[in-house]
Amino acid sequence: xxxxxxxxxxxxxxxxxxxxxxxxxxxxxxxxxxxxxxxxxxxxxxxxxxxxxxxxxxxxxxxxxxxxxxxxxxxxxxxxxxxxxxxxxxxxxxxxxxxxxxxxxxxxxxxxxxxxxxxxxxxxxxxxxxxxxxxxxxxxxxxxxxxxxxxxxxxxxxxxxxxxxxxxxxxxxxxxxxxxxxxxxxxxxxxxxxxxxxxxxxxxxxxxxxxxxxxxxxxxxxxxxxxxxxxxxxxxxxxxxxxxxxxxxxxxxxxxxxxxxxxxxxxxxxxxxxxxxxxxxxxxxxxxxxxxxxxxxxxxxxxxxxxxxxxxxxxxxxxxxxxxxxxxxxxxxxxxxxxxxxxxxxxxxxxxxxxxxxxxxxxxxxxxxxxxxxxxxxxxxxxxxxxxxxxxxxxxxxxxxxxxxxxxxxxx
Ligand SMILES: Cc1cc2nc3c(=O)[nH]c(=O)nc-3n(C[C@H](O)[C@H](O)[C@H](O)COP(=O)(O)OP(=O)(O)OC[C@H]3O[C@@H](n4cnc5c(N)ncnc54)[C@H](O)[C@@H]3O)c2cc1C
Numbered sequence: 001x002x003x004x005x006x007x008x009x010x011x012x013x014x015x016x017x018x019x020x021x022x023x024x025x026x027x028x029x030x031x032x033x034x035x036x037x038x039x040x041x042x043x044x045x046x047x048x049x050x051x052x053x054x055x056x057x058x059x060x061x062x063x064x065x066x067x068x069x070x071x072x073x074x075x076x077x078x079x080x081x082x083x084x085x086x087x088x089x090x091x092x093x094x095x096x097x098x099x100x101x102x103x104x105x106x107x108x109x110x111x112x113x114x115x116x117x118x119x120x121x122x123x124x125x126x127x128x129x130x131x132x133x134x135x136x137x138x139x140x141x142x143x144x145x146x147x148x149x150x151x152x153x154x155x156x157x158x159x160x161x162x163x164x165x166x167x168x169x170x171x172x173x174x175x176x177x178x179x180x181x182x183x184x185x186x187x188x189x190x191x192x193x194x195x196x197x198x199x200x201x202x203x204x205x206x207x208x209x210x211x212x213x214x215x216x217x218x219x220x221x222x223x224x225x226x227x228x229x230x231x232x233x234x235x236x237x238x239x240x241x242x243x244x245x246x247x248x249x250x251x252x253x254x255x256x257x258x259x260x261x262x263x264x265x266x267x268x269x270x271x272x273x274x275x276x277x278x279x280x281x282x283x284x285x286x287x288x289x290x291x292x293x294x295x296x297x298x299x300x301x302x303x304x305x306x307x308x309x310x311x312x313x314x315x316x317x318x319x320x321x322x323x324x325x326x327x328x329x330x331x332x333x334x335x336x337x338x339x340x341x342x343x344x345x346x347x348x349x350x351x352x353x354x355x356x357x358x359x360x361x362x363x364x365x366x367x368x369x370x371x372x373x374x375x376x377x378x379x380x381x382x383x384x385x386x387x388x389x390x391x392x393x394x395x396x397x398x399x400x401x402x403x404x405x406x407x408x409x410x411x412x
Contacts, residue, residue, distance in 0.1 A: 001032060002034045003035045003036075003101065004035070004036045004103065004104045005038075005089060005102040006020070006105075006320075007260075008040055008107075010045070010110045010312070011292060011313045012110070012291035012295075012313070013040065013291075014382060015313050015315075015382075016316040016317075016319045016323070017106075018066070018072075018320060018394065019317040019319065019395040021036055021070040021072050021395075022070075022320070022396065025070075027328070036072045036073070037073045037075060037100065038073070039089065039100065040063065040076060040077075041078050043074070044063060045060065046130070047061070050376050052134070056131065061384060068386070076093065077094075078092045079091045079109065082105075084264055086101075087103070087105070088100065089102065103287065104288075105289065106288075106290065107260075107274065107291075109260055110257075110293045110294060110312075111258065111307055113251065113255060114253070114255060118230060124232055124249060125231050125250065125251040127251050128168060128250070128252070140248060141176070145179055145180055145186075147247060149186070150234065150245070152234055153247050154186040154187060155189040155191065155246040155247065156176060156248040157235065157248070157249045158172070158193070159251050160254070161194035161196065161252075163202070167346075167347075169220050170214065170215065170218055170347030172190040173188060173190050176188035176190065189221070190219070190221065191220075191223060191246070192222050193222075193228070199212070204359030207359055210361060211352065214349035227239040234247065235247075236249055255271065256271055256272045257271055257293055257294040258272070261290075261294055264282060264285065264288065266283060266284045266285065273295055274296070275295075275297065276289070276291075276296070277297065278336065279322045280315060280322055291315035291318075291319040292315055299311060299335070299337050300338050303340070309380055313380065314400070317396070318333055321333060336399075339402050340356060340357050343371055343375060343403065346369075350364060350369040351371070351372040352364050353367075353405055362405065371405045374403065
């Protein structure tokens with residue numbers, strides 16, 4: 001029996017596993033000949049992109065509901081080591097350390113928040129990188145009103161105005177108002193800070209002004225070109241010595257690929273990502289594939305794929321299909337996606353939808369928000385019906401169309 005091991009069950013890993021199961025099913029190959037095993041730290045598929053939302057119910061899907069009906073084995077364990085030369089994975093499961101040999105591997109351990117050595121950051125800053133971290137932030141906010149009164153009690157300082165930081169900040173006025181509703185004397189305040197000269201500059205000129213309009217409407221204060229020197233339980237100190245009192249500091253600055261990418265005897269990019277071919281096989285290796293945030297290649301032949309579920313899901317579907325083809329000596333498919341979009345949530349104000357690598361704004365406000373909600377609550381979810389055929393069909397190695405949006409009909 002041959003074994004395909006998929007590491008991680010996020011957007012790339014879950015879809016790799018389903019893609020591999022689909023390719024085996026299509027060829028009539030049973031689990032007695034080729035086994036697909038997924039190793040993940042938790043028994044959940046976490047819809048990580050929703051961690052900035054106030055309501056976190058439904059952001060985790062039980063992996064057993066998706067993998068069980070398609071005959072994929074799930075191992076819940078922390079992967080602590082891997083050896084390409086021995087083709088083995090070492091993990092710590094509930095029963096202790098265990099090793100798993102593979103014939104082919106798909107590496108999908110994703111990315112994690114970068115935490116630079118700023119004094120107090122690890123101890124005092126919150127984040128939304130994982131479900132657990134988002135729940136910790138949620139519990140902290142819920143307890144704010146019970147804290148002794150202080151100048152920063154109702155202030156949230158969000159550091160890092162990339163896409164995640166903007167989404168977190170845009171939700172915060174509403175979340176703060178809700179938890180401080182019985183304390184009218186406390187003035188909720190949200191500050192979004194970044195070292196860049198302009199807030200939202202990553203999103204391009206057109207979207208930047210939409211973001212500014214939304215943040216102003218939501219009363220989110222912005223601080224560009226600032227550097228945080230230290231964080232403590234009561235707030236942050238900037239490099240120039242300025243103090244910002246805030247009982248809640250949320251760190252949203254920077255992502256890096258899983259540190260286990262260092263175990264591969266190949267070069268990595270500056271985010272720690274492994275270079276892969278359009279087949280998703282790791283450049284320079286023969287039995288190892290990678291997909292999602294831990295991998296990069298020119299997704300349209302010119303632009304590097306982006307750490308995103310937008311790219312992670314199709315990378316997973318193609319990696320899963322190709323890993324089976326590779327084992328069987330069949331030709332593999334090349335992934336090429338000729339479109340790129342960004343749909344940024346701007347809280348109760350709405351959202352902004354851009355198309356293309358130059359990020360042209362095509363929809364904004366409530367229109368873009370409808371698209372964002374469809375993406376976050378439907379498009380990126382695996383089927384939860386437990387229907388084997390429906391689950392397998394969803395992993396076909398094809399490229400979806402961009403998410404649609406509809407402008408309201410013009411008044412007659
Ligand atoms: C708040 C937020 C908002 C975002 N918004 C968007 C958005 O709007 N659009 C978009 O496209 N992208 C967005 N992203 C990025 C997106 O979430 C990631 O690009 C995506 O999750 C990457 O998928 P992945 O499968 O590579 O990694 P992940 O989804 O991170 O999955 C990795 C999996 O591996 C597991 N794992 C990791 N290490 C180990 C280990 N050592 N042992 C065992 N298991 C392990 C994890 O538990 C996880 O299940 C957002 C991210 C965040 C945090």
